[in-house]
Amino acid sequence: MAHPFPLFEPIWTPSREVAVTPEVSLAIRRGAAVAVGVSGGKDSAATAFATIDYLDRVGHCGPRILIHSDLGRVEWRQSLPACERLADGLRLELIVVRRESGDLLDRWRSRWASNVRRYAELSCVKLILPWSTASMRFCTSELKTSILCRALVQRFRNQTILSVCGIRRQESPNRAKAPVGRVQPKLDSASRHTRGLDWHPILDWTTQQVFEYLEEKNFPLHEAYTVYGSSRVSCCFCILGSQRDLSAAARCAENQAVYRELVRLEAESTFPFQPARWLGDIAPHLLDGELRAAVASAKDRGKCREDAEARIPAHLLYTAGWPRVIPTLPEASLLCEVRREVARAVGIGVRYSEPLELIRKYEELLATHKEAAP
Numbered sequence: 431m432a433h434p435f436p437l438f439e440p441i442w443t444p445s446r447e448v449a450v451t452p453e454v455s456l457a458i459r460r461g462a463a464v465a466v467g468v469s470g471g472k473d474s475a476a477t478a479f480a481t482i483d484y485l486d487r488v489g490h491c492g493p494r495i496l497i498h499s500d501l502g503r504v505e506w507r508q509s510l511p512a513c514e515r516l517a518d519g520l521r522l523e524l525i526v527v528r529r530e531s532g533d534l535l536d537r538w539r540s541r542w543a544s545n546v547r548r549y550a551e552l553s554c555v556k557l558i559l560p561w562s563t564a565s566m567r568f569c570t571s572e573l574k575t576s577i578l579c580r581a582l583v584q585r586f587r588n589q590t591i592l593s594v595c596g597i598r599r600q601e602s603p604n605r606a607k608a609p610v611g612r613v614q615p616k617l618d619s620a621s622r623h624t625r626g627l628d629w630h631p632i633l634d635w636t637t638q639q640v641f642e643y644l645e646e647k648n649f650p651l652h653e654a655y656t657v658y659g660s661s662r663v664s665c666c667f668c669i670l671g672s673q674r675d676l677s678a679a680a681r682c683a684e685n686q687a688v689y690r691e692l693v694r695l696e697a698e699s700t701f702p703f704q705p706a707r708w709l710g711d712i713a714p715h716l717l718d719g720e721l722r723a724a725v726a727s728a729k730d731r732g733k734c735r736e737d738a739e740a741r742i743p744a745h746l747l748y749t750a751g752w753p754r755v756i757p758t759l760p761e762a763s764l765l766c767e768v769r770r771e772v773a774r775a776v777g778i779g780v781r782y783s784e785p786l787e788l789i790r791k792y793e794e795l796l797a798t799h800k801e802a803a804p
Contacts, residue, residue, distance in 0.1 A: 461492035470509030471663030477596030502533020579616035591626035680713035697724035700732035738771035
């Protein structure tokens with residue numbers, strides 16, 4: 431679908447001003463639908479106030495809503511009420527969307543079950559962790575971006591859509607490189623005749639400016655900040671959270687049941703919640719003796735898994751187009767030893783743990799890939 435606006439270089443505006451680009455301004459003038467994503471946190475609240483004030487100033491005449499993606503059990507219980515207060519204050523409709531097949535904890539659990547099956551069937555070389563990571567944030571792409579965009583396309587047929595998000599450059603190196611506006615392909619629908627942009631209007635604001643602005647607006651902050659001392663509101667236990675923020679979340683009684691569920695998945699999988707931090711170490715006093723022992727065991731078993739997998743030669747590791755070669759008999763023997771050691775360490779069953787059986791599986795996989803090649 432051709433876009434009605436060209437892509438220009440962004441125009442950076444002064445701090446504590448709303449940042450726009452020519453394509454964003456054009457969409458606003460043409461009455462685009464504006465949907466501000468809100469989480470209950472400070473940045474999305476500041477974004478909502480600043481965006482609506484800006485739209486009023488420039489005479490925007492299109493529809494406006496707030497939209498919240500509920501992540502389920504891993505979300506602070508006060509997040510949705512904070513979004514509702516914000517919507518009431520702005521006199522806007524709040525749309526709440528959820529993943530139909532389960533919340534984020536369900537997604538992590540189903541991912542782990544799927545990864546165990548893949549490893550058992552030799553569809554991957556190393557056992558894959560259940561969690562999202564900084565480089566693989568399916569928690570954001572699947573449970574936020576995709577679901578939000580789908581809901582907006584269904585709601586705003588025949589319209590250009592501005593999906594507004596309160597990210598800021600100060601938050602991370604990746605966000606420091608983000609543009610003010612960019613085409614969002616997931617808002618494009620040929621059947622519903624929609625197209626859209628992501629818009630980041632407070633990209634250049636500092637944390638201090640956000641807090642000062644919300645104080646001026648007399649908007650009450652989320653209890654994660656005011657009661658528990660967290661620096662952020664996203665998932666109560668976020669794969670990108672600092673130790674301080676994880677500890678803050680654990681102090682909230684409403685978060686402690688999901689804390690124990692996440693620690694159980696750490697213990698079951700032998701993968702820590704963050705690469706260098708076990709969630710079970712954040713608040714061990716909240717765990718019973720059995721679960722504390724399971725975490726201690728998982729650390730030892732995880733080390734055995736890592737040591738075993740470190741023996742795999744680089745040319746046999748998973749890459750795009752894997753497998754590219756069939757292991758020699760000595761290599762197959764090594765891979766089988768590794769698979770048996772990993773299976774024992776994690777407590778899972780695996781197939782293809784004998785050299786000739788493994789080689790035949792590689793031959794089947796390679797032949798299937800050749801048949802599928804154009």
